[in-house]
Amino acid sequence: MIASSSDAQTSRVWQVLEAVPDPEIPVLSIVDLGIVREVAWQDDCLLVSITPTYSGCPAAEFIRNQVGSALADAGFETATVSEVLTPAWTTDWISEAGREKLRQYGIAPPEKATGRRGLFAPELTIHCPRCDSRRTECVSEFGSTPCKAHYRCLDCLEPFDYFKCL
């Protein structure tokens, strides 16, 4: 099919992208995560720009391929999926819906603008995503994936991931 640059086509593209899960946290779509930076048309060609979360994100290439095939399946066979580095991704781009999905999935969403803390800054208060207790402690700032820190709840005693602020 030949895609036209109508608004209807553009919102159809966003719908397709909203159904592409993040491979590491599949409860979030790549749109929830805020890594889809642009959907644009150049003449009749669809251009989708994706930004990586971390410089060394091992999933970046996989995500680009997933996006390409999801778009092809929806009829946008000639779409170009490219990577952009600027502006650098920040956890502030995770949508409200995304933050709620994280919480329900058992991952504490990022506290806004806390990535710049100095060495001797006070500990952050992170709420337990299971029992909402404020009595939690950081086990390690580097968790199961680059974007997560490892925490423990001192009330319900469950370990949990905190999506750290970047």
Add this chain to the structure above:
Amino acid sequence: MTTCDQKDLFTYVLRLGDSGLVLGQRLSEWVGKAPMLEEEMALANMALDMVGQARNFLSYAGEVEGRGRGEDALAMHRDVGSFSNLLLVEQPNRDFAYTMVRQYFYASFAERLFEQLQHSADSRLAGIAAKAVKECRYHARHSGLWLVRLGDGTEESHQRVARALEDLWPYTGELFEMDEVDRRLLEAGVAADVQAMRTEWREALNQVLVEARLPLPSDEIWMHSGGRIGRHSEHLGHLLATMQILPRSYPDANW
């Protein structure tokens, strides 16, 4: 696109990429034998950040050079003499204290370097730096807290971190060196003024060391130099041999 000598730009970006790559490789040597699970994850994550930054820098260096060398060619098909990383990052892991001291020295420097470079007149360099600065900030925090924990820990942990500090200190002078390439690019608004960062870097270090009850190293000490122009310690050859053996043995190997 900025108006600066493309050869200078290639040298500058390659140096940044090489330091990231070599440090990433060093950190990844811990995988499978870190002192505890949490640190295993941390070291692997930091290695991944460093390799990711290196890929961005090396890809760009290859494009600037314009001779068809991509990130893989630059990483895997050069020998010791063509690597221009800082001597600090090729120093062996030895023990966990060494690794954390090396990491703090580098990350606390890189944090300041990339902070400046994200405003570079070269937009590509600025973009890579803007991502890297956030990652290096976490690395500096992580390794800085370990310095405090080890220094103010047991007698053994204190001794080990003090020895690492003494041994690695002479490699820190090179971080703040600037040659003709750096000066010309600084003039063009592309490079960062690393000399000007030295005092602030030192003050941050002193704060950590006081907290860690560790002695402050002397400024009057002789400093090693040469990594940035391809003169390396004996350690780099061994690191490259391990890192490069697969693509060198099977040049067309593909995933």
